[in-house]
Amino acid sequence: MTDTCVEFVAVSKSFGTEARVLDDVHLRLPTSATTAIIGESGCGKTTLLQHINALLDPDHGQIKVLGAPIPADRIAFRRRIGYSVQGAGLFPHMTSRENIVLLARLEGWTAGAIEQRYQALIAAMGLSGDVSGRYPSGLSGGQQQRVGLCRALMLRPRLLLLDEPFSAIDPITRADIYRHFQQVQQQEGISTILVTHDMREAVRLASWLVIMRHGRILQSASAATVRAAPADDYVARLLAEQLA
Amino acid sequence: MKWPIFLVWLLLAGPSWAAEPIRVASKNFNESYLLAEMLARLLEDAGYSVERRFGLGGTLICFEAMINDEIDLYVEYTGTLAQTILGRPQLVGQNALNTALASRNIELLDPIGFNNSYAIAVRRALADALGLVTIGDLAGHGLKIAVSHEFLERADGWSGLAARYGLPPRVQGIEHGLAYQAIAEGAIDVMDAYSTDGELQRYDLKLLADDRGYFPRYLAAPLVREDLPEPVKAVLNRLQGRLDDVQMQTLNAQVVFDGRSFAEVADAFLVENGLTTAHSEAIDLWQSIGHNTLQHLKLTFIALTTAIIVGVGLSLLVFRSRGTARIVTYLCGLLQTIPAIALLALMIPLFGIGPVPAIVALCLYALLPVVRNTLTALTTVDPTLIQVAVGIGLTRRQRLRYLFLPLALPSMLAGIRTAAVICIGTATLAAFIGAGGLGDPIVTGLALNDTGLILQGAIPAAVLAMFTEFAFEGLERLLLPGHLRRANRSE
Numbered sequence: 150m151t152d153t154c155v156e157f158v159a160v161s162k163s164f165g166t167e168a169r170v171l172d173d174v175h176l177r178l179p180t181s182a183t184t185a186i187i188g189e190s191g192c193g194k195t196t197l198l199q200h201i202n203a204l205l206d207p208d209h210g211q212i213k214v215l216g217a218p219i220p221a222d223r224i225a226f227r228r229r230i231g232y233s234v235q236g237a238g239l240f241p242h243m244t245s246r247e248n249i250v251l252l253a254r255l256e257g258w259t260a261g262a263i264e265q266r267y268q269a270l271i272a273a274m275g276l277s278g279d280v281s282g283r284y285p286s287g288l289s290g291g292q293q294q295r296v297g298l299c300r301a302l303m304l305r306p307r308l309l310l311l312d313e314p315f316s317a318i319d320p321i322t323r324a325d326i327y328r329h330f331q332q333v334q335q336q337e338g339i340s341t342i343l344v345t346h347d348m349r350e351a352v353r354l355a356s357w358l359v360i361m362r363h364g365r366i367l368q369s370a371s372a373a374t375v376r377a378a379p380a381d382d383y384v385a386r387l388l389a390e391q392l393a
Numbered sequence: 394m395k396w397p398i399f400l401v402w403l404l405l406a407g408p409s410w411a412a413e414p415i416r417v418a419s420k421n422f423n424e425s426y427l428l429a430e431m432l433a434r435l436l437e438d439a440g441y442s443v444e445r446r447f448g449l450g451g452t453l454i455c456f457e458a459m460i461n462d463e464i465d466l467y468v469e470y471t472g473t474l475a476q477t478i479l480g481r482p483q484l485v486g487q488n489a490l491n492t493a494l495a496s497r498n499i500e501l502l503d504p505i506g507f508n509n510s511y512a513i514a515v516r517r518a519l520a521d522a523l524g525l526v527t528i529g530d531l532a533g534h535g536l537k538i539a540v541s542h543e544f545l546e547r548a549d550g551w552s553g554l555a556a557r558y559g560l561p562p563r564v565q566g567i568e569h570g571l572a573y574q575a576i577a578e579g580a581i582d583v584m585d586a587y588s589t590d591g592e593l594q595r596y597d598l599k600l601l602a603d604d605r606g607y608f609p610r611y612l613a614a615p616l617v618r619e620d621l622p623e624p625v626k627a628v629l630n631r632l633q634g635r636l637d638d639v640q641m642q643t644l645n646a647q648v649v650f651d652g653r654s655f656a657e658v659a660d661a662f663l664v665e666n667g668l669t670t671a672h673s674e675a676i677d678l679w680q681s682i683g684h685n686t687l688q689h690l691k692l693t694f695i696a697l698t699t700a701i702i703v704g705v706g707l708s709l710l711v712f713r714s715r716g717t718a719r720i721v722t723y724l725c726g727l728l729q730t731i732p733a734i735a736l737l738a739l740m741i742p743l744f745g746i747g748p749v750p751a752i753v754a755l756c757l758y759a760l761l762p763v764v765r766n767t768l769t770a771l772t773t774v775d776p777t778l779i780q781v782a783v784g785i786g787l788t789r790r791q792r793l794r795y796l797f798l799p800l801a802l803p804s805m806l807a808g809i810r811t812a813a814v815i816c817i818g819t820a821t822l823a824a825f826i827g828a829g830g831l832g833d834p835i836v837t838g839l840a841l842n843d844t845g846l847i848l849q850g851a852i853p854a855a856v857l858a859m860f861t862e863f864a865f866e867g868l869e870r871l872l873l874p875g876h877l878r879r880a881n882r883s884e
């Protein structure tokens with residue numbers, strides 16, 4: 150692995166007096182690829198993701214993102230990283246279009262540039278123009294998720310963080326979103342880190358897998374390596390059960 | 394930048410703040426209105442300009458207002474002055490009282506003549522039949538005695554009287570408003586009364602003589618600020634000795650029973666007795682409703698605007714800390730539990746009387762709905778949305794502007810709407826501390842039992858409240874996108 154987009158060195162985190170949610174995490178994730186972080190609920194995968202865009206700060210250890218430690222100006226830093234969550238987290242009082250273009254407006258893009266990027270994105274994500282003026286409550290779950298991805302992609306981020314974005318969507322729609330999303334990702338050369346509990350989704354989308362349990366990394370390797378040589382029984386069982 | 398100027402204009406505009414007239418006040422009962430109006434008329438007739446601050450809510454409010462230089466004069470009773478105000482019941486007579494008042498720069502002018510004291514009344518026919526002349530004559534006839542609850546409780550009430558005259562120590566209590574009806578119908582035989590009540594003539598009751606001097610004397614006289622010019626005091630003293638008990642009863646009865654306005658009765662009395670030269674002009678009904686409505690709007694508008702600024706500002710300051718937010722809501726709730734009339738009274742030592750304390754009190758009242766709704770809305774924003782807002786790189790300010798405020802807006806508007814309606818309603822009580830507005834005719838009407846007058850305040854106030862509801866409905870339609878309106882309504 151030559152280029153890393155995210156690097157964790159001895160990172161630990163706990164909330165209050167509870168057990169460590171991240172326990173001595175060492176991690177290097179490849180650039181321009183999709184990484185899936187997999188594990189059961191409560192294994193620390195979302196916590197790990199939230200350290201990458203500085204929603205959380207580690208108790209111990211160092212984190213480098215896009216080749217540098219997290220800078221003091223976190224606003225600008227976060228705007229270089231796309232972020233989307235389960236249920237899309239769309240602002241309910243804004244139309245789809247307003248949700249998608251909000252940050253570009255705040256960044257001072259021209260109306261022309263905004264319109265061009267917006268039209269390109271909704272087309273690429275398979276959204277029809279008539280969703281533009283609709284509020285999130287008037288969209289289907291799949292449409293909401295596509296709008297959420299458009300918002301995350303609007304500022305042309307080099308890194309994209311996705312926290313279980315597809316888990317509440319029916320399989321047929323999900324397959325269609327995968328297809329659109331992967332096209333955009335390849336076109337724009339984005340490094341993606343995807344948190345999921347679904348091994349099927351992980352191997353479908355990701356070339357690099359990180360398997361977590363109890364706040365520790367069990368295995369971090371290319372998908373092919375993980376499948377060929379699971380690090381331990383738990384990983385092997387996870388693969389066997391979910392891919393059967 | 395036009396807003397502050399507009400607010401100042403609102404505060405300063407209107408006739409009540411224009412010149413420096415002599416400020417004549419009254420308490421909120423019939424006789425006090427009548428006498429205050431007479432004094433005001435006398436001053437106007439002598440060429441002074443007068444500001445009427447009638448219907449203030451009680452003795453202490455009037456006296457405080459005088460101490461604070463909010464009013465120049467009102468009619469007080471010697472007994473009230475000695476007992477309630479000075480707390481020295483042994484003081485009797487104008488000179489003794491004036492010595493006690495000198496340190497406060499307040500002066501009692503010459504008595505008007507009558508003595509409005511507690512008295513004991515019986516039906517004249519019964520008195521004649523039994524030969525009742527003095528209170529002592531009541532003993533031994535087995536008469537049905539009922540006195541007002543207050544008279545029953547007071548230290549200088551029934552128990553002392555019964556002891557002095559050898560009457561039964563325990564008697565029935567009765568609501569004073571019902572007692573006249575009861576005695577007229579023969580349900581009771583003996584009651585307590587005020588010696589100048591108009592009802593005494595109407596129901597043909599006889600007052601029994603207090604020959605053992607139990608009741609203190611309540612001689613009515615103008616109480617004035619000492620710094621009033623001597624010629625003004627001279628004008629006020631023209632009423633000296635002009636009205637005895639029976640005359641006062643008659644004038645009171647004219648207002649209470651004949652449906653004449655106190656202004657009309659006062660005017661007629663002065664002209665008939667050659668105290669003033671000309672009748673004054675009647676005030677136009679619509680003009681006075683318009684004036685009161687405008688004043689009412691000023692009070693509510695300023696109070697509400699201030700409450701919105703303070704309430705929303707406060708909420709934005711504290712909503713991020715759950716503990717502080719709880720304390721603020723709790724404190725605002727505490728304010729709300731103070732009865733409106735008590736809150737108004739509490740404002741007097743701080744701000745005197747008039748529009749300013751009323752606005753402060755209204756503002757405190759309006760605070761709770763604004764703060765509670767704003768805080769609730771701000772603290773219940775979906776945590777996922779907040780997390781996303783931070784994660785996609787919105788600054789604190791932008792999160793407020795693009796997430797918190799728009800999501801809180803429906804609830805905030807609902808709170809402001811509630812506050813507005815509360816303000817309009819509560820502002821009618823502001824008349825008790827001389828703030829004017831639509832409460833003025835209501836307070837006067839209540840005191841004089843004049844339904845027409847009450848409606849002059851109540852109807853416009855109701856219309857204002859309805860209009861406010863409609864206005865806010867329009868505002869909500871204008872400001873909220875469709876889905877938020879729906880969400881708000883289903884709450």
